[in-house]
Amino acid sequence: xxxxxxxxxxxxxxxxxxxxxxxxxxxxxxxxxxxxxxxxxxxxxxxxxxxxxxxxxxxxxxxxxxxxxxxxxxxxxxxxxxxxxxxxxxxxxxxxxxxxxxxxxxxxxxxxxxxxxxxxxxxxxxxxxxxxxxxxxxxxxxxxxxxxxx
Amino acid sequence: xxxxxxxxxxxxxxxxxxxxxxxxxxxxxxxxxxxxxxxxxxxxxxxxxxxxxxxxxxxxxxxxxxxxxxxxxxxxxxxxxxxxxxxxxxxxxxxxxxxxxxxxxxxxxxxxxxxxxxxxxxxxxxxxxxxxxxxxxxxxxxxxxxxxxxxxxxxxxxxxxxxxxxxxxxxxxxxxxxxxxxxxxxxxxxxxxxxxxxxxxxxxxxxxxxxxxxxxxxxxxxxxxxxxxxxxxxxxxxxxxxxxxxxxxxxxxxxxxxxxxxxxxxxxxxxxxxxxxxxxxxxxxxxxxxxxxxxxxxxxxxxxxxxxxxxxxxxxxxxxxxxxxxxxxxxxxxxxxxxxxxxxxxxxxxxxxxxxxxxxxxxxxxxxxxxxxxxxxxxxxxxxxxxxxxxxxxxxxxxxxxxxxxxxxxxxxxxxxxxxxxxxxxxxxxxxxxxxxxxxxxxxxxxxxxxxxxxxxxxxxxxxxxxxxxxxxxxxxxxxxxxxxxxxxxxxxxxxxxxxxxxxxxxxxxxxxxxxxxxxxxxxxxxxxxxxxxxxxxxxxxxxxxxxxxxxxxxxxxxxxxxxxxxxxxxxxxxxxxxxxxxxxxxxxxxxxxxxxxxxxxxxxxxxxxxxxxxxxxxxxxxxxxxxxxxxxxxxxxxxxx
Numbered sequence: 024x025x026x027x028x029x030x031x032x033x034x035x036x037x038x039x040x041x042x043x044x045x046x047x048x049x050x051x052x053x054x055x056x057x058x059x060x061x062x063x064x065x066x067x068x069x070x071x072x073x074x075x076x077x078x079x080x081x082x083x084x085x086x087x088x089x090x091x092x093x094x095x096x097x098x099x100x101x102x103x104x105x106x107x108x109x110x111x112x113x114x115x116x117x118x119x120x121x122x123x124x125x126x127x128x129x130x131x132x133x134x135x136x137x138x139x140x141x142x143x144x145x146x147x148x149x150x151x152x153x154x155x156x157x158x159x160x161x162x163x164x165x166x167x168x169x170x171x172x173x
Numbered sequence: 174x175x176x177x178x179x180x181x182x183x184x185x186x187x188x189x190x191x192x193x194x195x196x197x198x199x200x201x202x203x204x205x206x207x208x209x210x211x212x213x214x215x216x217x218x219x220x221x222x223x224x225x226x227x228x229x230x231x232x233x234x235x236x237x238x239x240x241x242x243x244x245x246x247x248x249x250x251x252x253x254x255x256x257x258x259x260x261x262x263x264x265x266x267x268x269x270x271x272x273x274x275x276x277x278x279x280x281x282x283x284x285x286x287x288x289x290x291x292x293x294x295x296x297x298x299x300x301x302x303x304x305x306x307x308x309x310x311x312x313x314x315x316x317x318x319x320x321x322x323x324x325x326x327x328x329x330x331x332x333x334x335x336x337x338x339x340x341x342x343x344x345x346x347x348x349x350x351x352x353x354x355x356x357x358x359x360x361x362x363x364x365x366x367x368x369x370x371x372x373x374x375x376x377x378x379x380x381x382x383x384x385x386x387x388x389x390x391x392x393x394x395x396x397x398x399x400x401x402x403x404x405x406x407x408x409x410x411x412x413x414x415x416x417x418x419x420x421x422x423x424x425x426x427x428x429x430x431x432x433x434x435x436x437x438x439x440x441x442x443x444x445x446x447x448x449x450x451x452x453x454x455x456x457x458x459x460x461x462x463x464x465x466x467x468x469x470x471x472x473x474x475x476x477x478x479x480x481x482x483x484x485x486x487x488x489x490x491x492x493x494x495x496x497x498x499x500x501x502x503x504x505x506x507x508x509x510x511x512x513x514x515x516x517x518x519x520x521x522x523x524x525x526x527x528x529x530x531x532x533x534x535x536x537x538x539x540x541x542x543x544x545x546x547x548x549x550x551x552x553x554x555x556x557x558x559x560x561x562x563x564x565x566x567x568x569x570x571x572x573x574x575x576x577x578x579x580x581x582x583x584x585x586x587x588x589x590x591x592x593x594x595x596x597x598x599x600x601x602x603x604x605x606x607x608x609x610x611x612x613x614x615x616x617x618x619x620x621x622x623x624x625x626x627x628x629x630x631x632x633x634x635x636x637x638x639x640x641x642x643x644x645x646x647x648x649x650x651x652x653x654x655x656x657x658x659x660x661x662x663x664x665x666x667x668x669x670x671x672x673x674x675x676x677x678x679x680x681x682x683x684x685x686x687x688x689x690x691x692x693x694x695x696x697x698x699x700x701x702x703x704x705x706x707x708x709x710x711x712x713x714x715x716x717x718x719x720x721x722x723x724x725x726x727x728x729x730x731x732x733x734x735x736x737x738x739x740x741x742x743x744x745x746x747x748x749x750x751x752x753x754x755x756x757x758x759x760x761x762x763x764x765x766x767x768x769x770x771x772x773x774x775x776x777x778x779x780x781x782x783x784x785x786x787x788x789x790x791x792x793x794x795x796x797x798x799x800x801x802x803x804x805x806x807x808x809x810x811x812x813x814x815x
Contacts, residue, residue, distance in 0.1 A: 064372075073374025082372045083381075086365075098479055099472045101448070108395030112441035113479060115365075115434060116486035122364040123489045127531065131344030133371045 046156015047149070054096075058148040060089045061141020068137060086140065090117045093144040096151035117143065245288035246309055252281035253313050257320055262681050267567025267770070269677030270318070271670050278313075282666055285310050289416055290659040293409045303412040307394060310419055314669065315386040315427065318677070324687045325379050326386075327680045328709045328763070330428040333363070335713035337378040340367035342716075348534045350718050358532040361490035362431035379714060382429035389433040390419060393632075396440035401636055403447045404599055407646050413658060414639030420665040421582040421635055423575060423672035424628045432625075435487045435494035440632060442483045442516075443501060447601060449476040450512045473512065480516050488523045489531070493618060495524040497629045500608045508604055563772025571675030578668030579627055585661070586634040589641030596645045606633035678766040679709050686761045687711050689801030693757050696795075702753040704744070706760060706779055709767040710801075723747055726768045733774060740785040744792070748806040755805070758786070762800040 064085040071078040091113030095106045121139055125132070256278035264273060289306040292298055318326045325331060336356045339347075346357045356363055370378045397418060401411040426432045450473060487494050502517040528536055564572065590603060609629040613622055642658045643649040690711040693703060699719040703712065706726040713722075725736050725747070736743045748756030760779050768774040786792040786804050796803040 068372050068374075071374075074376075075374070079373040079375070082369060086369060086372075094479075098475055104395070105399060105448075108399060109441060109445065109479065111392065111395070112438055112483055116438060116483045118365045118368070119361040119434075119486040119490055120482070122368050123361045123486075126340065126345055126360050126364040129345030133368055136368050137372060 042157065042160075043153050046153050046159070049156065050152045054148055054152055057089055057093055058145045060085050061137060061144045065134065065137045065141055068133070085137075085144075086118050087111060087114050090114045090140045090144045090147075093147035093151070097147055097154075242288065242291060245284050245291075246305060249281040249284040249288070249309060249313075252277045252284065253317075256281065257317065260321055262321055262323075262677075263683060265678045265681060267565050267678065267766075268571065268671070268675055269567075270674035270681075274670070274674075278317075279666070282310075282313055283663060285313060286416075286662040286666070287659050289412075290655075290662065293413055293658070294655060298408045298412065300408060300412075303408070304394070307412070307416055307419070308391060310416060311387055311390045311394075314419060314673070315390050316384075318674075318681075319383045319387060322383075322681055323684045324682045324711065325383050326677075326682075327425075327428050328682075328712065329430065330382055330385070331379075331711040332708070332713045332717070333429050334377060334379045334382055335715065335717035336363045337366040337370060338715050339718055340364045341371055347718065352717065352720075352722055353713070354535055354538075355492065358535040359431065359489055359492055361486060362434050366429070377714070378429065385429040385433065386427040389427045389437065390422075392437045393418075393440065396437065396444045397632055399444040400440065400447060400602075400632065401639075403444070404597075404602060404636065405646075407643055409649060410636075410639045410643040413642060414636045417582075417638050417662065417665065418632060418635040420662060420669050421578075421631055421638070422628070423578060423669050424624045425673055426625075426628055431491040432494065435491040436628070438483050438487050439494050439498050439629070442480055442487070442498060443605065445476055445480050445483075446502070446505070446513055446516060449473065450480075450516065477516055481519050484516065484520045485523055488520075488527045492532075493612075493625060495520065495527075496612065496615070497609055497625075499524060500611060501605050504604045504608045505601060508600060565770045565772070568676070568770040571671050574668055574675070575672035578665070578672050581665070581668065582631070582638060583634060585641050586637040589637030589639065589644070592644035593637060593640035602633045602636050606630045606637075676770070679763050679770060682711050682761075682763055683800045685798040685800035686763060689759060689761060689796055689798060689803055690714075692796045693759055693803055697757055698755055700753065701755040701757060702748060704747060704756060704758045706764040707767045707773070709763045710759060710761040712759075721753060726764075726773045736782065737774065737778060740782045741789040741791060744782075744786060745806065750806070750808065757795070758792075758804045760802050760804075 064081045067078045067081045071081075088111055092106065092110035094113050094117070095110045098109070100106050100109070117140065121136055125136060256275050259275045259277070260270075260273050262270070262273065266272060285306060289303070289310070292302045292306060325334065332353060336353060340360065340363050346360050348354070348357050350357055366378050370376075375381075394415060397415050398411060401414055405411060426436065484495075484498065487498060499517070499520050502513055502520055506513050506517050586606070607630065609626040612618075612626060616622060618625060642654050642661075648654075694715050697703065697720060699716075700721070702721045702723060704723040704725065705712070707724050708722075708727075713720075725743070726733060732743075744758060748758065760783055765779045768779060769776055783802055783804075787794060791807055792804050793807050794802060795805050
């Protein structure tokens with residue numbers, strides 16, 4: 024099919040969409056839970072009563088674990104335990120950097136802080152999932168070709 | 174195949190699993206196959222029980238020894254919980270919490286340590302069981318005050334709650350503040366806690382600050398494990414060193430504080446550097462970079478980025494940790510870890526940039542004090558030690574024990590180094606253990622430098638304490654080692670207990686003391702003076718920046734003598750209306766102990782001062798309870814003009 028220069032053909036677009044959507048569809052549930060953890064926390068902050076246990080657990084659990092764990096999905100780690108250790112360390116580091124920056128800018132918005140952390144978490148999980156899906160697809164193809172060659 | 178069955182199948186070594194049961198080729202689950210949470214839990218339970226008891230594998234009744242091993246940890250927890258019911262912290266004396274700890278507490282600790290040593294010697298050691306033991310050890314050592322005390326422990330923790338409170342009420346920093354001004358120049362930790370507190374809907378961080386010591390200690394298990402694992406695959410050595418670390422770490426910087434947080438980040442940065450950016454990476458399997466698909470270069474790039482993010486968080490959070498980290502990184506670079514040049518330059522650049530920009534107003538004000546201690550090795554080394562000639566008897570003993578305890582840890586580390594170095598010539602850990610010592614030339618850090626040096630060197634030195642028992646993979650199986658490891662661990666317990674709990678009379682605040690402090694902060698108008706003997710009471714936890722503070726026992730010797738000779742005159746002058754429209758003098762139980770334990774003032778000085786002021790018509794008691802008194806200057810009534 025002829026397309027104008029600079030415009031993506033529908034077939035290529037579908038392929039690209041499939042390359043992104045397919046890994047997301049097959050992603051384990053915990054990755055989805057991680058991706059939406061920040062937004063769930065934000066919802067809890069806006070709707071749940073002050074100091075209620077679920078709200079406290081969600082806030083501390085998300086801020087201290089989730090953003091770093093999501094970023095760790097992008098890092099080359101040798102062992103699973105490293106993801107947890109560096110995940111917590113990176114979560115604390117990201118929270119400190121964000122809070123320091125906004126404090127120096129005299130911005131006291133808690134919602135803005137949570138939105139930024141939630142965005143980092145979601146984006147990191149999506150990139151890691153699409154990338155891992157692509158890699159898995161490449162590995163499967165390579166294995167299939169190997170079997171065919173035999 | 175049902176999930177539970179599959180979970181059990183996966184526990185069996187791969188080669189023994191028939192293909193049709195494994196679901197794929199017998200080597201484990203197929204890529205993308207997911208076990209349910211329940212199956213994973215069943216699998217974990219079986220793994221734990223099998224290694225703990227052995228009954229699941231044999232299918233028969235557990236033997237007496239197996240039963241004893243399995244019950245040791247739960248029994249220790251029960252004994253510990255029973256102990257908590259038997260301790261009344263209000264009966265604390267000169268030796269802190271130590272004499273109050275009942276037999277059941279010591280028995281619980283002994284059970285955990287002996288059981289831990291038995292687990293270490295199992296072939297192969299069960300890592301989940303070792304983790305459970307270390308976490309229980311931390312709970313016993315660090316959650317005891319959290320569960321026992323009615324209020325937040327340690328006066329500095331209260332101040333930090335106050336700084337968090339400041340950032341909850343203020344969007345930005347206030348560099349003009351004199352009191353606790355340094356925290357306005359390194360606000361990272363406090364602003365983050367302010368966010369956590371506000372987002373949770375809590376009114377203060379004091380509630381969760383109580384749990385900071387066990388939390389921060391549990392966090393340290395991760396980076397310690399990763400650092401030790403870089404240098405050995407011997408699980409016995411790794412976990413012995415981790416358990417001994419918690420017995421050796423008595424300095425007590427684990428409360429809600431920037432240093433507790435940055436210490437964790439400091440260890441994580443070094444763990445990343447040692448694991449991925451050191452020469453050992455050459456021999457390790459080539460992990461392809463996830464984003465670029467490339468080799469070591471891109472792996473190093475991404476690891477460096479992660480390292481820089483953690484380092485960047487350390488810089489605006491704490492004054493000393495960046496310097497300690499720079500010291501460690503520079504030493505590693507100088508001694509042949511060239512791959513660390515980029516992270517080191519980043520760390521130096523970020524620290525210098527922060528200190529010369531945001532932190533400069535505070536640094537420039539305190540430059541005189543920093544310059545005066547620079548290079549004063551002897552003075553800096555001794556400034557943290559209490560004057561044994563003036564201190565109370567109990568505190569002399571505590572000081573002697575903590576010095577002996579620290580020395581014992583280092584002697585064991587030297588012994589371990591000598592044994593381990595013969596088989597493995599690795600210098601990174603010894604260098605990292607020794608580098609903090611150089612900081613003694615730089616500053617006395619308000620009398621704390623010697624303790625911080627011990628704290629920052631301990632994670633690396635303790636590896637060699639473990640190596641004293643397990644210098645090689647094949648060593649450490651003799652009966653001698655089997656006996657000495659639990660013996661050393663048990664011997665370190667009283668050392669830790671005296672060093673960590675020995676000053677608890679000053680760190681513990683009763684409900685009555687907190688109520689007196691709450692009274693002062695409840696009635697004192699903005700701009701009032703809050704006077705006290707020392708800062709050893711729950712102070713500054715709310716609106717700390719709107720008050721002025723005076724601590725008369727921390728002034729020079731002449732002034733202290735003046736206070737003792739003429740208390741009424743001195744306090745009338747200190748609290749005069751010319752200086753402050755309202756003034757409050759708060760004297761508490763913990764302050765009394767603080768001045769007496771350090772020998773700042775003679776015995777019963779505060780009681781005598783209190784009695785003199787009460788007898789004087791110039792002062793009036795505003796509040797009194799069993800542990801505290803609040804006095805104020807009587808306000809003169811203006812004469813009526815006809």
